[in-house]
Amino acid sequence: MGTNFKKKKITAIVLTVLLSAVFCLSLFLLIYQRAYANKIVHNVYFNNVHLEGKTRAQAKLIIQNQTDPLLDNKLITKADNGKQYEATFAQTGIYFDPDQTIATAFSVGRNEKFFPMLYSLAKTTLEKKELIPNPKFDDEAYNAYLTSTEENLDMPPVNASLSISNGQIITNNGSNGVTINSSGLKDEIAKEILDKSNTVVIDIPTTPITPTLQTESLSDAKSTAESYLLHTISLTLNNQIYTADSSIIASWISFGLQNDKYQAWLNETAIKTYLGKIAAKNDITVIDTKISAIDNATILQEGRQGIYINQADALNKIKAAIGTAIGTATIALQQTTKDPQVTKVFPDEGIVPGRFPGK
Known part of the structure; x- marks a missing residue:
């Protein structure tokens, strides 16, 4: 009988203690929740700034004051070809979402269930919760920044080529180009913006680009051009001789890719320009005959037959001559004629089609 009484007494004491503890904890939790209702709890920091007791609006202002200046810092991307591109971090499309950080801050020390809530609150008294900025990117703005970076840092390859100077064929050696490797650039920007430096430099890796045309690809074109320059073309017309030597023929030579080969x-066009200069000295422009529109008989202006160099014929013969055996080729320029047309005009008005006397 005495033993049972003692057990009941001990059980009653334990229950009383437990209920008292639960009551005290509940009271503590109620007071704590009231104290931090709609506010951030103890020991929560953002960039070492204490956010305890701050409302959402206050916390947002603090966070923006910490992160907004970072967006104005300068970012310089440098390539190993010596080029660099400067922009602000804001121009890269990076930004901070204060609302997400605030949501994380308000989740600290809170839980819908009683005991997890007590555990969370206990942790806040013993453990500092440091929130760090979590940058994000606007993809459209970042892609625009990346395009500008590539335009400024990429270096296209230069193909080997041929040119002619003072009658000599010059070989212009090609050079490798480079293109930036931007695969890790976004992560690097997100990391470096937290450095808080006014100017941040990122060394961006590059990949070499080999030119399509190497010097050895020019040999056939060079041989062809050299054979052209060994010719001399003499054009004869009206007892006059017009000589196209190597310096003139050099101006007729073009280089480039045709059918995927240099x-x-x-x-x-260059040969026609040369022939046009000769034609300007020898061609006779046709003059139309003008007769009176009143009687359809009186000649007001005598016509004249036109005489022109047949440039199409001359062009074909020049190309054929340069394409054959080396040496001097003499080509007799041919001329064609053009008869004048008869045009009716009024004596005091010149050529006015569709007009009538007295109008």
Whole structure:
């Protein structure tokens, strides 16, 4: 009987203690929740700034004051080809989301269940919760920044080529280009913005680009051009001789890719320009005959037959001559004629089609 009484007494004491503890903890939790209602709890920091007791609006202002200046810092990307591109961090499309940070801050020390809530609150008294900025990117703005970076840092390869100077064929050696390797750039920007330096430099790796045309690809074109320059063309017309030596023929030679091969060829436009200069000295422009529109008989202006160099014929013969055996080729320029047309005009008005006497 006495033993049972003692057990009941001990059980009652234990229950009383437990209930008292639960009551005290509940009271503590109620007071704590009231004290920090809609506020951040103890021991929560952002960038070493204590956020305890701050409302959402106050915390947002603190966070923005910490992160907004970082966006104005300068970012310089440097490539190993010596080029660099400067922008602000804001221009990269990076930004901070204060609302997400605030949501994390308000989740500290809170839980819907009683005992997990007590555990969370206990942790806040013993453990400092440091929130760090979590940058994000606007993809459209970042892609625009990346395009500008590539335009400023990429270096296109230079193909080997041929040119002619003072009658000599010059070989222009090609050079490798580079393109930036931007695969890790976004992560590097997100890391470096937290450095808080006014100017941050990122060394960006590059990949070499080999030119399409190497010097050895020019040999056939060079041989062709050299054979062209060994010719001399003499054009005869009206007892006059017009000589196209190597310096003139050099101006007729073009280089470039044709059918995926680097080649030399005779530029027809350049040859026609040369023939045009000869034509300007020898061509006779046609003059139309003008008769009176009143009687359809009186000749007001005598016409004149036009005489012109046949440039199409001359062009074909020049190309054929340069394409054959080396040496001097003499080409007799041919001329064509053009008869004048008869035009009716009024004596006092010149050529006015569709007009009538007295109008």
